[in-house]
Amino acid sequence: MDALVLLRRAQEVGLRVEPAGDKLIVRGPKDAEPVVRLLAEHKAEVLAALTNAARVAEVSPPSPWFERVIPRAEGEPGLEMPCASRRGRVEDRPDGLLLHFCVECGAWGAFGYGVHLRAGLLGRWYCAEHRPRGHG
Ligand SMILES: [Zn+2]
Numbered sequence: 275m276d277a278l279v280l281l282r283r284a285q286e287v288g289l290r291v292e293p294a295g296d297k298l299i300v301r302g303p304k305d306a307e308p309v310v311r312l313l314a315e316h317k318a319e320v321l322a323a324l325t326n327a328a329r330v331a332e333v334s335p336p337s338p339w340f341e342r343v344i345p346r347a348e349g350e351p352g353l354e355m356p357c358a359s360r361r362g363r364v365e366d367r368p369d370g371l372l373l374h375f376c377v378e379c380g381a382w383g384a385f386g387y388g389v390h391l392r393a394g395l396l397g398r399w400y401c402a403e404h405r406p407r408g409h410g
Contacts (some may be wrong), residue, residue, distance in 0.1 A: 284310075284313060353381070357375070362380075377404070379403070381401045381403075384399075
């Protein structure tokens with residue numbers, strides 16, 4: 275299974291997945307256990323995907339992998355670049371990708387707040403620079 279698909283599913287069932295060295299920290303509801311088991315089975319791929327995403331979000335330029343996976347509208351700058359017309363945009367794409375851009379600047383938003391996909395809450399997203407401090 276594709277690690278990104280798996281991460282997406284984990285997010286959908288309310289799991290929080292964080293890399294910690296060569297370990298995976300998973301928090302979330304008990305009924306999500308089947309997904310937790312899948313995450314454990316594919317730990318290496320999931321870790322790689324998370325590490326890639328983190329690197330992309332916090333250090334530019336993004337990897338070719340990221341650019342390929344996340345499409346962008348014509349005329350828009352790279353995902354890691356601020357873009358006024360993209361500010362606060364959250365897009366739940368039919369192909370299973372959730373795109374989210376910083377509320378402040380329109381760059382790729384790696385940090386989501388108030389996100390609860392199951393409840394249809396897409397939340398507010400921030401880049402590393404504009405991420406609210408002190409909580410979360
Ligand atoms: Zn920003």
